[in-house]
Amino acid sequence: LAGVALETMTQASDRTRPADIRVSVEQQGDGALRITYDLKKPRKALLFGALAAGHRARRWEFETPGFKLARLDDGDRITRNDGAKFNSVVLTASPDLIRIQKDYQPITAYGEGGVMVYTGHFWPLTARGGRVNATFSFMPAPGAKAVAFGARADRLTDWRSPMAHPAFVYMGPLQPVETREVMAVVDGAAPQWISDEFYALTPRVFSHLAGALGFSLAVKPNLFLAAPLGREEARLSYSGDALPAQFQITLEGGAWRERSPKALGVFRRSTIHEAVHLWQAAARPGSEEVAGWIHEGAADAIAAETLLALGLWNAADYTADFDRAREECTGE
Ligand SMILES: [Zn+2]
Structure with missing residues (x-):
């Protein structure tokens, strides 16, 4: 999910006036x-x-x-x-x-x-x-x-x-753990491989996106990662939300406990998708008038380019993803 239904920013003058509601x-x-x-x-x-x-x-x-x-x-x-x-x-x-x-x-x-x-x-x-x-x-x-x-x-x-x-x-x-890229709050319930992967992935992804999109983030973002994995052993659910300079990841399902190729693939792809939203939010204030598929589709597409550029996907992975996305589009 994108926080890109960005609201009209609060009036700048509000920030110096005493609050009307506390x-x-x-x-x-x-x-x-x-x-x-x-x-x-x-x-x-x-x-x-x-x-x-x-x-x-x-x-x-x-x-x-x-x-x-x-x-x-x-x-x-x-x-x-x-x-x-x-x-x-x-x-x-x-x-x-x-x-x-x-x-x-x-x-x-x-x-x-x-x-x-x-x-x-x-x-x-x-x-x-x-x-x-x-x-x-x-x-x-x-x-x-x-x-x-x-x-x-x-x-x-x-x-x-x-x-x-x-x-x-x-x-x-x-x-919180502060790295060069993020200020992270990672749930103690998250498996170790998840936080290892996150800290290994973000420097590469941020540096690639800064180069590809032409600017670095002005504000170091927060990452909040919750891992209420629960008892459903086969479940592998990743939900992400991005806001200006913040993103939130919730992992649910027992299938996150092991670093399987599938879990790793979902984690990398979804985390890069959320990171793209940080750049989108920084690039321009959004509007509710923009249909969701535009920023969601763009985040998926840029994530695919990033996975390919970083060598985490090969050409066949990329093509398979493109075909899957095209099928999904024509199906709707
Ligand atoms: Zn999204």
Whole structure:
């Protein structure tokens, strides 16, 4: 998945004005988060963007009495039951039991009680669909740290993403590893060969993409890698999400435990695909008006060129992939 449905960037002037809404995100047990919205001026409603399958209605529970959540065609709305204005509301948000398709997961569970939060699903919208001028405070559980971009801290207070865009923030015990290419937070549950492969692959891929696409990334990206492998031994699932200067990988299925040719192939190809999204996001702000297949297809094509250029694929692999892609296109 691309984060290339890039939103209009937050107004630059917002960054210096005090926030209209302060959002605090407090880590609870079992991957749950206590979310507090503090409004500078009372409002009648908080609006949120679309999130599939009624996720908020199922997984958000109000702690402040007298509130309700309504599902709209293009999102959700929090109001008081009596319709009056309010200046604060507290709720508990729990991770979903199923993976939400074609969207960022609001909360992803990491090993040792860690969680990764996608701020976009918690960030209220204006009536015109832009983002409210908001700041986030992240309060990890005792002993845990908050990690976002270059920061690792006991807490982040009144924080805004340096990319002026929704972002991933990790809360948990993991220590990031900084290489020349990335600042990585890799789940302790990930098999060793995965992190070895990642650290071996990224320098080659980044250097190839910088050369082929004509520029290097201005901001060192974060990688977050979760590995809730689970008990399905034959499963080999890779899901990736890219945002400006961040990408997230979730590996599920027992087939990741061994470094098989198949697992290695999926890992390399998908990781390069996500890396291409980082260059796409850096090259130009996207628009929802651009059909998904354009940046997804381009990321697949550039990943194939990269695999060939790095000698990880031979000409026959490349041709087979091209034929498969063509068949898929004509089939749709
Ligand atoms: Zn993608």
